[in-house]
Amino acid sequence: MRLDVVTIFADYLAPLQLSLIGKAQQQGLLDVRVHDLREHTHDRHRTVDDTPYGGGAGLLMKPEPWGEALDALLADPPAGAREEGPVLVVPSPVGEVFSQRAAVELAAEPWLVFACGRYEGIDARVVEHYRTRIRVREVSLGDYVLNGGEVAVLAITEAVVRLVPGVIGNAASLTEESHAPEHDGLLEHPAYTKPASWRGLDVPAVLAGGNHGAVERWRRDEALRRTASRRPDVLRRLDPARCDRHDLAV
Numbered sequence: 001m002r003l004d005v006v007t008i009f010a011d012y013l014a015p016l017q018l019s020l021i022g023k024a025q026q027q028g029l030l031d032v033r034v035h036d037l038r039e040h041t042h043d044r045h046r047t048v049d050d051t052p053y054g055g056g057a058g059l060l061m062k063p064e065p066w067g068e069a070l071d072a073l074l075a076d077p078p079a080g081a082r083e084e085g086p087v088l089v090v091p092s093p094v095g096e097v098f099s100q101r102a103a104v105e106l107a108a109e110p111w112l113v114f115a116c117g118r119y120e121g122i123d124a125r126v127v128e129h130y131r132t133r134i135r136v137r138e139v140s141l142g143d144y145v146l147n148g149g150e151v152a153v154l155a156i157t158e159a160v161v162r163l164v165p166g167v168i169g170n171a172a173s174l175t176e177e178s179h180a181p182e183h184d185g186l187l188e189h190p191a192y193t194k195p196a197s198w199r200g201l202d203v204p205a206v207l208a209g210g211n212h213g214a215v216e217r218w219r220r221d222e223a224l225r226r227t228a229s230r231r232p233d234v235l236r237r238l239d240p241a242r243c244d245r246h247d248l249a250v
């Protein structure tokens with residue numbers, strides 16, 4: 001997978017060289033390239049922003065540097081890129097709320113390009129223009145606002161890259177996590193390790209009993225109960241035929 005990130009704060013993306021993502025690059029599973037948007041300005045001050053038409057507080061990112069930066073990337077596709085080009089991912093408070101399903105979809109792509117907005121965002125014509133050429137996904141991390149897209153790119157990249165085959169050593173663990181499609185997107189059950197008793201709190205006896213069927217039943221029940229309690233919206237999406245705990249009020 002090739003990831004291109006366009007930003008005015010390249011240092012924010014330094015964590016992409018660490019840990020799981022850094023290792024995936026060393027293994028050749030991932031090719032991460034960070035690009036400075038200011039390389040696509042041509043004035044003395046390397047200007048990337050200006051005041052918004054119609055007035056209002058703050059500054060917006062000008063379309064021209066983005067057009068030049070993104071055109072340069074599209075003109076040099078990586079080997080294995082799809083005919084339709086990359087998915088352009090634009091972190092934004094107005095985007096679709098990112099989800100494990102979106103992470104799974106993006107993990108299937110050979111090429112992702114991330115556009116990190118700053119200030120009050122990017123001139124709307126950039127997304128409008130590139131929607132005519134490639135797939136564009138504006139993505140929010142939730143109902144809150146950051147100062148720019150870089151932190152969102154770190155979160156999205158981690159959620160996506162860990163799903164790329166070979167990146168996580170024990171791929172089986174991916175199917176047992178909260179929001180995993182293999183578990184109907186439910187929240188994960190509580191988990192325990194040694195000691196069996198800690199500060200007067202004991203591990204549920206069923207988990208140490210050696211009856212795997214009983215353990216699976218307990219884990220499913222706990223996942224359903226926890227999901228009903230904390231994320232009834234998730235449970236409502238569950239096919240009723242798979243909600244084998246009809247006592248859960250949602």
Ligand SMILES: Nc1ccc2ncsc2c1
Nearest residue numbers: 091092117145146148149
């Ligand atoms: N450009 C920008 C600004 C704020 C923000 N908050 C969440 S994603 C994002 C992206």
